[in-house]
Amino acid sequence: MPEKPEVLNHEIVTDTAIFRIESQLLRFSNGVERTYERLVGKGNHAGAVMVVALDDDHNVMLIREYSAGTECYELSLPKGLIEHGENLFDAANRELKEEIGYGAEHIQFLTEMTVSPGYMSYRLQVVIATGLYPEKLEGDEPEPIIVVPTPLDEAINLTASEDITEARAIAALYMARDRLKQSEMSDEIESIF
Amino acid sequence: MPEKPEVLNHEIVTDTAIFRIESQLLRFSNGVERTYERLVGKGNHAGAVMVVALDDDHNVMLIREYSAGTECYELSLPKGLIEHGENLFDAANRELKEEIGYGAEHIQFLTEMTVSPGYMSYRLQVVIATGLYPEKLEGDEPEPIIVVPTPLDEAINLTASEDITEARAIAALYMARDRLKQSEMSDEIESIF
Numbered sequence: 001m002p003e004k005p006e007v008l009n010h011e012i013v014t015d016t017a018i019f020r021i022e023s024q025l026l027r028f029s030n031g032v033e034r035t036y037e038r039l040v041g042k043g044n045h046a047g048a049v050m051v052v053a054l055d056d057d058h059n060v061m062l063i064r065e066y067s068a069g070t071e072c073y074e075l076s077l078p079k080g081l082i083e084h085g086e087n088l089f090d091a092a093n094r095e096l097k098e099e100i101g102y103g104a105e106h107i108q109f110l111t112e113m114t115v116s117p118g119y120m121s122y123r124l125q126v127v128i129a130t131g132l133y134p135e136k137l138e139g140d141e142p143e144p145i146i147v148v149p150t151p152l153d154e155a156i157n158l159t160a161s162e163d164i165t166e167a168r169a170i171a172a173l174y175m176a177r178d179r180l181k182q183s184e185m186s187d188e189i190e191s192i193f
Numbered sequence: 194m195p196e197k198p199e200v201l202n203h204e205i206v207t208d209t210a211i212f213r214i215e216s217q218l219l220r221f222s223n224g225v226e227r228t229y230e231r232l233v234g235k236g237n238h239a240g241a242v243m244v245v246a247l248d249d250d251h252n253v254m255l256i257r258e259y260s261a262g263t264e265c266y267e268l269s270l271p272k273g274l275i276e277h278g279e280n281l282f283d284a285a286n287r288e289l290k291e292e293i294g295y296g297a298e299h300i301q302f303l304t305e306m307t308v309s310p311g312y313m314s315y316r317l318q319v320v321i322a323t324g325l326y327p328e329k330l331e332g333d334e335p336e337p338i339i340v341v342p343t344p345l346d347e348a349i350n351l352t353a354s355e356d357i358t359e360a361r362a363i364a365a366l367y368m369a370r371d372r373l374k375q376s377e378m379s380d381e382i383e384s385i386f
Contacts (some may be wrong), residue, residue, distance in 0.1 A: 001257065001266050001339070002259070002266070004259070004264070004266070004335060005259060005335075013209050013359065014207045014209060014214075016206050016207060016214055016216075016230055017216075017228075017230050018312070019212075019214055019228050019230060019232070021207075021209055021212055023209075023210075024261060026261065026335075028259070028335045029334045029336070030335075030336050032335040032336060035210075036261035037209055037210050037211050037212060038261050039262070061302055062237040062336070064194065065223070066197070066219075066221070067307075067310035067311050068197070068217060068219065068229035068231050068311060068312070069231045069232070069307070069309060069310045069311050069312045069313040069314050069315070070307055070310040070313075070314060070316070071197070071314070072197070072310075073194050073195070073197070073311055074307075076310070080273070080319055088209040089309070101200075102251055111352075111353060112355070112356045112358060113358050113360045114260075114263055114267075114359050115258035115260070115308045115359070115360050115361070116308055116309075116359075116361075117262045117265075117269070117358065117359055118260050118261060118262050119211075119262045120260070120262040121262050121263060121264070122262070123263070123358075124360075127384050135369040141224075142198075142219075142221045142225040142227045143221045143222070143223050143225060146194070150362060159304075159364070159368065160304065160307070160368065160371075161372055165304075165305060165307045165308065165310065165316075166306070166307050166308070166309075167306045167308050167317075167361040167363075167364045167365075168308070168309075170306070170360075170367070170368070171352070171360045171363035171364040171367070172360075172366040174363070174364070175327045175346045175353065175363070177353065178353075187357035189328060
């Protein structure tokens with residue numbers, strides 16, 4: 001693997017209500033210099049979390065809400081920012097209570113993802129939440145979020161339709177199914193011995 | 194599903210070398226008004242394509258290159274912008290020739306994805322390329338891209354490691370495997386009858 005490029009210069013190009021754009025002048029190990037622009041965090045949060053919340057029948061809690069970027073209502077997974085002083089699991093539980101009206105007894109880490117590593121420093125933690133119980137916290141949504149409990153296999157089939165297009169959600173659903181299969185297999189092995 | 198919010202006002206907040214940020218004042222169907230910022234395309238291209246390129250032994254062509262957003266070298270899939278006047282399949286073939294040094298005899302559409310529908314209008318087309326043959330076109334990369342042919346199942350296992358973190362690539366690998374299984378099953382059914 002090549003040595004990382006050296007950052008010769010960097011500056012904030014612009015800072016809007018929610019976006020911060022940085023320009024970096026890089027020198028690659030072969031001597032080539034190139035300027036890149038990238039979106040960086042504004043420091044007002046401690047990362048982001050996406051939640052694969054499963055009820056006892058392996059229904060995943062999909063949500064439908066307005067996406068201002070793509071200008072349509074699409075199915076996706078609950079997610080939100082981790083606030084300063086909050087850990088990943090508390091943030092996941094709070095987002096669930098705000099977005100789907102459930103808390104979770106068990107939350108386990110699944111993976112960390114990036115969405116556009118060439119242009120964004122953004123990283124997202126993905127967790128699986130189980131042991132759901134009704135509890136509602138007020139969120140800041142402009143209109144109620146529609147919750148659509150869906151069998152996990154059916155949700156994965158929906159990723160081939162236009163109703164679930166968000167790459168993070170698609171990846172999270174597939175990876176959660178793999179994780180569940182693994183834990184069921186180890187449960188079976190345990191029950192044999 | 195609620196009626197789409199009405200766009201009461203919109204303006205370009207900033208326009209940098211590669212990013213354009215728009216502000217939209219929305220009125221939701223329940224009367225709530227909210228201002229959103231979103232990244233929109235700059236109009237200098239006709240979308241983007243990501244390629245799951247498979248050789249005859251079902252090795253997928255992973256690439257390793259520097260990601261300025263996350264500041265590290267990660268494995269991902271070849272991708273790039275579709276130029277005006279170029280169709281999806283020509284763009285995919287050009288990117289392959291530039292990034293991995295292969296052209297493809299067959300390219301089929303797999304899916305369309307979004308990466309952050311709440312904040313970005315961006316949509317990506319994903320294709321599967323097969324029938325690879327050596328052909329190199331010069332790209333604009335600052336240093337050579339490292340090509341890592343990897344069995345498809347092993348690549349999917351790598352998504353659980355820190356070496357493949359990009360949600361689009363993870364989703365594309367899983368969905369390509371599903372598509373291949375489906376076409377193998379239909380080939381088997383055809384060979385029975």
